[in-house]
Amino acid sequence: MASSPKLNAKIPPGELETKWTKFRSTVHLVNPANKRNLEIIVVGSGLAGSSAAASLAEMGYKVKVFCFQDSPRRAHSIAAQGGVNAAKNYQNDGDSVYRLFYDTIKGGDYRAREGNVHRLAEVSGNIIDQCVAQGVPFAREYGGTLSNRSFGGTQVQRTFYAAGQTGQQLLLGAYSALSRQIGMGAVTMLSRHEMMDVVMIDGKARGIIARDLVSGQLERHFGHAVLLCTGGYGNVFYLSTNAMGCNVTAAWKAHKKGAFFGNPCYTQIHPTCIPVSGDHQSKLTLMSESLRNDGRIWVPKKKDDNRKANEIPEEERDYYLERRYPAFGNLVPRDVASRAAKERCDAGYGVGTSKMAVYLDFAANTERYGKIEVSKHNIHNPTKEQIIKLGKEVVKEKYGNLFDMYKQITGEDPYELPMRIYPAVHYTMGGLWVDYNLMTTIPGLYALGEANFSDHGANRLGASALMQGLADGYFVIPYTIGEYLSEEIRTKSIPTDNEAFVKAEADVQERINKLFSIKGTKSVDNFHKRLGRIMWDKCGMARNKEGLTQAISEIQKLREEFWKDVRVTGEANEFNPELEKAHRVADFIELGELMCKDALQRNESCGGHFREEYQTAEGEAKRDDDNFAFVAAWEYKGVSDFELHKEELKFENIKLAQRNYA
Amino acid sequence: MSTTSNMNLTLKVWKQKNKDTKGKFETYNAKGISPDMSFLEMFDVVNEGLISDGKEPIAFDHDCREGICGMCSMYINGRPHGPKQGVTTCQLHMRSFKDGDTIVVEPWRSAAFPVIKDLAVDRSSFDRIMAAGGFVSVNTGNAKDANNILIPKPEADEAFEAAACIGCGACVAACKNSSAMLFVSAKVSQLALLPQGKIEAQQRVWDMVHQMDEEGFGNCTNTGACEAECPKSISLENIARMNREYLISTAISKK
Ligand SMILES: Cc1cc2nc3c(=O)[nH]c(=O)nc-3n(C[C@H](O)[C@H](O)[C@H](O)COP(=O)(O)OP(=O)(O)OC[C@H]3O[C@@H](n4cnc5c(N)ncnc54)[C@H](O)[C@@H]3O)c2cc1C
Ligand code: SF4
Ligand code: FES
Numbered sequence A: 001m002a003s004s005p006k007l008n009a010k011i012p013p014g015e016l017e018t019k020w021t022k023f024r025s026t027v028h029l030v031n032p033a034n035k036r037n038l039e040i041i042v043v044g045s046g047l048a049g050s051s052a053a054a055s056l057a058e059m060g061y062k063v064k065v066f067c068f069q070d071s072p073r074r075a076h077s078i079a080a081q082g083g084v085n086a087a088k089n090y091q092n093d094g095d096s097v098y099r100l101f102y103d104t105i106k107g108g109d110y111r112a113r114e115g116n117v118h119r120l121a122e123v124s125g126n127i128i129d130q131c132v133a134q135g136v137p138f139a140r141e142y143g144g145t146l147s148n149r150s151f152g153g154t155q156v157q158r159t160f161y162a163a164g165q166t167g168q169q170l171l172l173g174a175y176s177a178l179s180r181q182i183g184m185g186a187v188t189m190l191s192r193h194e195m196m197d198v199v200m201i202d203g204k205a206r207g208i209i210a211r212d213l214v215s216g217q218l219e220r221h222f223g224h225a226v227l228l229c230t231g232g233y234g235n236v237f238y239l240s241t242n243a244m245g246c247n248v249t250a251a252w253k254a255h256k257k258g259a260f261f262g263n264p265c266y267t268q269i270h271p272t273c274i275p276v277s278g279d280h281q282s283k284l285t286l287m288s289e290s291l292r293n294d295g296r297i298w299v300p301k302k303k304d305d306n307r308k309a310n311e312i313p314e315e316e317r318d319y320y321l322e323r324r325y326p327a328f329g330n331l332v333p334r335d336v337a338s339r340a341a342k343e344r345c346d347a348g349y350g351v352g353t354s355k356m357a358v359y360l361d362f363a364a365n366t367e368r369y370g371k372i373e374v375s376k377h378n379i380h381n382p383t384k385e386q387i388i389k390l391g392k393e394v395v396k397e398k399y400g401n402l403f404d405m406y407k408q409i410t411g412e413d414p415y416e417l418p419m420r421i422y423p424a425v426h427y428t429m430g431g432l433w434v435d436y437n438l439m440t441t442i443p444g445l446y447a448l449g450e451a452n453f454s455d456h457g458a459n460r461l462g463a464s465a466l467m468q469g470l471a472d473g474y475f476v477i478p479y480t481i482g483e484y485l486s487e488e489i490r491t492k493s494i495p496t497d498n499e500a501f502v503k504a505e506a507d508v509q510e511r512i513n514k515l516f517s518i519k520g521t522k523s524v525d526n527f528h529k530r531l532g533r534i535m536w537d538k539c540g541m542a543r544n545k546e547g548l549t550q551a552i553s554e555i556q557k558l559r560e561e562f563w564k565d566v567r568v569t570g571e572a573n574e575f576n577p578e579l580e581k582a583h584r585v586a587d588f589i590e591l592g593e594l595m596c597k598d599a600l601q602r603n604e605s606c607g608g609h610f611r612e613e614y615q616t617a618e619g620e621a622k623r624d625d626d627n628f629a630f631v632a633a634w635e636y637k638g639v640s641d642f643e644l645h646k647e648e649l650k651f652e653n654i655k656l657a658q659r660n661y662a
Numbered sequence B: 001m002s003t004t005s006n007m008n009l010t011l012k013v014w015k016q017k018n019k020d021t022k023g024k025f026e027t028y029n030a031k032g033i034s035p036d037m038s039f040l041e042m043f044d045v046v047n048e049g050l051i052s053d054g055k056e057p058i059a060f061d062h063d064c065r066e067g068i069c070g071m072c073s074m075y076i077n078g079r080p081h082g083p084k085q086g087v088t089t090c091q092l093h094m095r096s097f098k099d100g101d102t103i104v105v106e107p108w109r110s111a112a113f114p115v116i117k118d119l120a121v122d123r124s125s126f127d128r129i130m131a132a133g134g135f136v137s138v139n140t141g142n143a144k145d146a147n148n149i150l151i152p153k154p155e156a157d158e159a160f161e162a163a164a165c166i167g168c169g170a171c172v173a174a175c176k177n178s179s180a181m182l183f184v185s186a187k188v189s190q191l192a193l194l195p196q197g198k199i200e201a202q203q204r205v206w207d208m209v210h211q212m213d214e215e216g217f218g219n220c221t222n223t224g225a226c227e228a229e230c231p232k233s234i235s236l237e238n239i240a241r242m243n244r245e246y247l248i249s250t251a252i253s254k255k
Helices: A016-026 A047-059 A097-107 A114-134 A166-183 A249-256 A289-293 A320-324 A334-346 A363-376 A384-410 A465-485 A499-518 A524-539 A545-565 A577-601 B039-052 B124-133 B153-163 B170-174 B181-193 B201-214 B225-229 B237-254
Strands: A039-043 A062-066 A187-190 A193-201 A204-212 A218-222 A225-228 A267-273 A296-300 A358-361 A419-428 A445-447 A630-638 A641-648 B007-015 B024-033 B102-106 B115-117
Touching: A016 A114, A039 A047, A039 A204, A047 A062, A047 A166, A047 A187, A047 A465, A062 A193, A097 A114, A114 A166, A114 A465, A166 A187, A166 A465, A166 B124, A166 B153, A193 A218, A193 A249, A193 A499, A193 A577, A204 A225, A204 A499, A218 A499, A225 A249, A225 A465, A249 A445, A249 A577, A249 A630, A267 A289, A267 A334, A289 A384, A296 A320, A296 A334, A320 A334, A334 A358, A334 A419, A363 A384, A499 A545, A499 A577, A524 A545, A524 A577, A545 A577, A577 A630, A577 A641, B024 B039, B124 B181, B124 B201, B153 B181, B170 B181, B170 B225, B181 B201, B181 B225, B181 B237, B201 B237
Parallel strands: A039 A062, A039 A225, A062 A187, A225 A445, B007 B102
Antiparallel strands: A193 A204, A204 A218, A267 A419, A296 A358, A358 A419, A630 A641, B007 B024
């Protein structure tokens, strides 16, 4: 298989270990005087956007940042709980850049680029240094050094964390760096602004059309380059662990203007989330993967066992992950853990009233911690109660905020009863296709963080998204953007009365008018929920040809119905959340169709993409490396019309093998 | 799954078209509300009903719906984030209410937080305070190996607790003077407690306090309402620490 001529990944030649260093040392630079005249638009203020904007402004570029929330600090990176990976080997447990690289490629089921992933592993350590220098309060040991924990898919402890609020602390660090540049006037911040389209001039991205969400006015903004750091599209499923506002709009608009969409069907379903409780549910809440360090997952050995968890004796419990995967046990990668939970529930062993849940039980480790504490405190002949009490204190220090969250939502106390959990949509490995420089197929248009198709292949390992977002923003884009901008120093700032801006704004206005003119009978949420149902049932944890084919025609019908029958209340020139949702859902519907087409095309199972027709006798994902070791990059041709281009994945350093966690 | 039966409630909600018009309370009925719903999911149900009746839904701010982004901001029955301690509005569940209750919902009220529409307010003053000094001045690439900075665990833990602030503004809404001291002191404390932040501690507190005053937040008269209503239990001790830091910075600037 050869790569499509339309896709040049631009991976530097040479040895894997020196590609990035050589690239960095030879990439074109822009001199400080020229940087002051170059304007960069950054859409998104999450880890990727804030870190990129702050770093680029520090270097001297003129930067404008956009986000749809009321403050850059509220980007959904804030919600990340468990941690961030880095190959520091502080625990002296055999970690290294190579091991992180290897784990990531393997965890991604051999569907990511070697060159990119190695670079990610190389810069991972710098991220921790940078964050600590900013004052990010990571967890520490008594000796004052940084603490680590383990995450799924690895056998070393390389995850840095700040209780269950790692994303919050990392984002507040990046936000503080961004705030500093705002204060110095190097960054112009436009909160409550939504990007509505990319503006193209002579085949290059030259700006955006944004809507001021307070006044409703459309605005034109010029940039020599545009960076999309707009996060993932998990909300296409309606119910997910994403925030309510997470959307695909920016990426989708870019896609329609010529940016190819990479691996849209690769979705991560996270194994440990609080189960759905009713029809009113608006979002799902994650219980961090870090809990799998200390929680054991089980279901009753008997079908339809209606006893309470604590009435089921030890020998009647099936710790199915430990049983099926003794080497990794409860710490298998997410896709494996999720499918195993679904398998048990589908087979009738689920727990709780809905029977669509499994237990995550902390009792054994609470007792183990209690025993350690007892001997630390020199308590002789402790009672069981004493042990449990001390154990609970340890558990509380590690996961207190997660336990509180669980209790608030379910009304049950996880210190006393095991948690009930079930898989939920969490992360999207797919996204805009980018080359090694993070540039999309549109010159001058970049994608960073979860918005790009990224380094995670078909499945992302826990604690690696924060790492990737910050790597892209702090340590990759500041170098790679020079390659493009060094050629742009003669381009003067283009006035926004240029016809391309006028036309792009008129198109956005027309769509707004159209949405209001329909005056239909159904709310935007009604369409969103129905789309979500189709996606979850037919393009979720398990997929097959028949279901996907049906889903495609159902989604096409839903799109037609949307444009005939949606009801958007209020006016265009005011703060109007319904209008915002309408734009986003319209784009999700189109994306949903592409995701199903991509899943249908990929006649293999890999990572989070599980096609029921392609599995081993043990029910594991069965890849087809001869025919599918490629990145699927889709070109937009028109309504329901997408063309597939393939980028061949070459593995020169790692031998392809079936993933084995047993 | 819910085992308890559903409730019917009366809502009195502040409606205001924009910052330049006057607002007033409107009454809505919320029917068939499950105790398992969150407060915002209850609003979703009410809004869905309004839309299907061809009426305008109630505008409110929200995003993560798990108590971490700090976006949701409702003043419920006279308390920011409602009757439960230690939670945000999105984490408040309808189990905290009874069938037949009347619930009064208002936006945060403070001159420094103008109303945008209905329950949504403009909190950009917080961002400007942060831009005035809420950071460590370190450029990307300047850092040395992370474990070269050793930090005693108690101090690290204390800094972490102060850093838990989500910037929601409930402290301001709770305060009769609309003081932002709890918010500002949380950031000042976090950074002053860490060796990385100590170097600029005096300049930082000076700049942030001056910006705070400029934004029109009121003075702190130690009523403690902020701490009681803060969803992240940010401690008043941070205010005391900030006052000490500020005194030192005034002394220095007088020299
Ligand atoms: C609950 C949860 C827990 C997680 N835990 C972990 C973890 O422990 N470890 C880990 O590594 N990863 C974790 N992840 C994944 C990780 O948090 C995300 O992948 C990552 O933070 C995404 O960062 P980002 O900068 O790409 O996007 P985001 O943080 O989502 O930021 C997107 C930005 O784009 C803006 N935006 C979007 N669309 C538009 C538009 N049209 N116009 C203007 N602005 C727009 C938004 O305002 C926002 O500022 C978790 C994810 C979730 C949901
Ligand atoms: S101090 Fe508490 S109430 Fe005030 S903004 Fe921070 S989290 Fe909200
Ligand atoms: S919506 Fe994020 S804290 Fe409530």
